[in-house]
Amino acid sequence: MTVSPLLPALRALTSFSPSPSLPACDLDELAPVLVAHGLAPIASWHCEQTRLGAGLPDRFREALLGHYSGTVNDNVLRLVTLRNALKDVAEVPVVLLDGAAYVDWLYPHMAWRPVSDLRLAVRGADGRRFADGVGRGLKLLRTGDEGRTAVFSDGAVELALQEGLWPGAVEDEALFTRATPARAFGPRASRPAPEEALLCAVADLAQAALWAPLIRYLDLRELLRLPHDPALVKARAERAGLSRALHGATLLAAFFFPEVAEAAAAVRPELGPVERAAVEQVADAARDPARLRHLRGTEAAARLVVAPS
DSSP: OOOTTHHHHHHHHHOOOOSSSOOOOOHHHHHHHHHTOOOOHHHHHHHSGGGGTOOOHHHHHEEEEHHHHHHHHHHHHHHHHHHHHHTTTTTTTTTEEEEHHTHHHHOOOOGSSSSOOOEOOOOOHHHEEEEEEOOOOOEEEEEETTTEEEEEEOOOOOOOOESSSSOOOOOHHHHHEEEEEEGGGGEEEEOOOOHHHHHHHHHHHHTTOOOOOOHHHHHHHHHHHSSOOOHHHHHHHHHHHHHHHHHHHHHHHHHGGGGHHHHHHHOOOOOOOHHHHHHHHHHHTTTOOTTTOOOOEEEEEEEEHHHHO
């Protein structure tokens, strides 16, 4: 498959050690792709703070700068909202997920990774305590998946709860018992161990049929760089029905970011020939970051291949 001409520039703009210049590409095409994939904030930082931005046209830098400033403000709002909410339920064990867990764990700068919607893992037995105790204007909007998910909102920010590795999954005890304390958010707050964080990230990619914004593959890149137990990841993935998703997600992580190809291969499960061919077809269709739309029905079909089973 032909490699997108934008990919070298995307790699440079998302590297934590950027190159001194931006690889040649169509900047008018690059800017909207960065925005669509949630990469505009980190790209803008590199353009403004490193030699990579030297000589780039003002129109390109300005197209990104607003997203950087907006992400700073939005992240502060969301993280303050989360910290305040958890003060009201300080004795309920919670595990930070997604952007709230990653932003100051995986990324050197708070603005590089949009937090987006807030997500927590809470044991089913603690769900009622959380709902009864949370305040600060957060109201229960809805529950779903036979009570395994819930969404709260204060009108500006949503906070979602789940019990397992992905929304709607059954409770995963290891997600809680192996978690690492995150005291900045409260005495019973934690973030996942690297192995569970990898599986959560892969499950999120599976829900998007692997056609997810590249910011999620950037998360996966950084999680693969952390010390972790590949055998445990593969065993846990098999038990959770995530082997196909893990296989496809690591193929794409290695394609987008070759520097983690070895780490990605170490956690990639073996699949049978038919399964592997189906997953590789889905992964191949997700390799072009400039392809922002897909034919109707193709995403649903791809999800059937890689969604947890």
